[in-house]
Amino acid sequence: MPGEETEFFSCNSVDRSDIHNEDMLHIYTPEFLNSLRTSGLPNHCIKLKVGTPIMLMRNIDQAEGLCNGTRLIVTKLAVHVIDAKVIGGKYHGNVIYIPRVPISPSQSPWPFKLTRRQFPIIVSYAMTINKSQGQSLDYVGLYLPKDVFSHGQIYVAVSRVKSKKGIKILIHDETKQAKTSTTNVVYKEVFHNI
Known part of the structure; x- marks a missing residue:
């Protein structure tokens, strides 16, 4: 049925x-x-x-x-x-x-x-940024409750959508207050052994 x-x-x-x-x-x-x-x-x-x-x-x-x-x-x-x-x-x-x-x-x-x-x-009603890599989507809702932690990850997330109209981003701080920006965090320690 x-x-x-x-x-x-x-x-x-x-x-x-x-x-x-x-x-x-x-x-x-x-x-x-x-x-x-x-x-x-x-x-x-x-x-x-x-x-x-x-x-x-x-x-x-x-x-x-x-x-x-x-x-x-x-x-x-x-x-x-x-x-x-x-x-x-x-x-x-x-x-x-x-x-x-x-x-x-x-x-x-x-x-x-x-x-x-x-x-x-x-x-799968949602997926991680890593799982979305390589896909082209008409609509993307991006939920960022904390700063993006890996270099290039924000690019991967926003570049999945085919047009600017197809993306919505929700960013908030620890107290659930809306924010208008996020930080692309890069840990400099990662580059010490290169």
């Missing part, structure tokens, strides 16, 4: 060769593994509706523009695949099919290797 939310749950596994103490195996319960979150790993439970904006978290098919950071809109939900339409860029409007895939974090914060079989997506 249109508008109904669907939940997709992952299947998690742990590489037992990484665990040298057999007594540790009993603490890696399904509930524990399902609760784990880290960068680059989709959540155990993903809630979606048709029309939800999502972003790919992995390169699926670079030749077709399906790369980490590609933005899409969900068009159909099935048990083992999500139909989605690319929004923006060279492949705008293309309908793609996203399968569940096994994903392990590239840098695991845990003393074991977790593999999560899930759709390589995240619900």
Whole structure:
């Protein structure tokens, strides 16, 4: 039924060769593994509706523009695949099919290797400046609650939009008072070892 939310749950596994103490195996319960979150790993439970904006978290098919950071809109939900339409860029409007895939974090914060079989997506109503790099957008809302911390980052953020009319910037100080400017912070210490 249109508008109904669907939940997709992952299947998690742990590489037992990484665990040298057999007594540790009993603490890696399904509930524990399902609760784990880290960068680059989709959540155990993903809630979606048709029309939800999502972003790919992995390169699926670079030749077709399906790369980490590609933005899409969900068009159909099935048990083992999500139909989605690319929004923006060279492949705008293309309908793609996203399968569940096994994903392990590239840098695991845990003393074991977790593999999560899930759709390589995240619900994405907003994105970081780094994720926006290389995209051309009609409208950009830029929220800067503190000064931009990396040289060139403000340029990347404002240069994503196609026209001056398409950008809105919200800047405020620690007390939530509106500001009209921000500082492009450059730490001189970065340049000492060059």
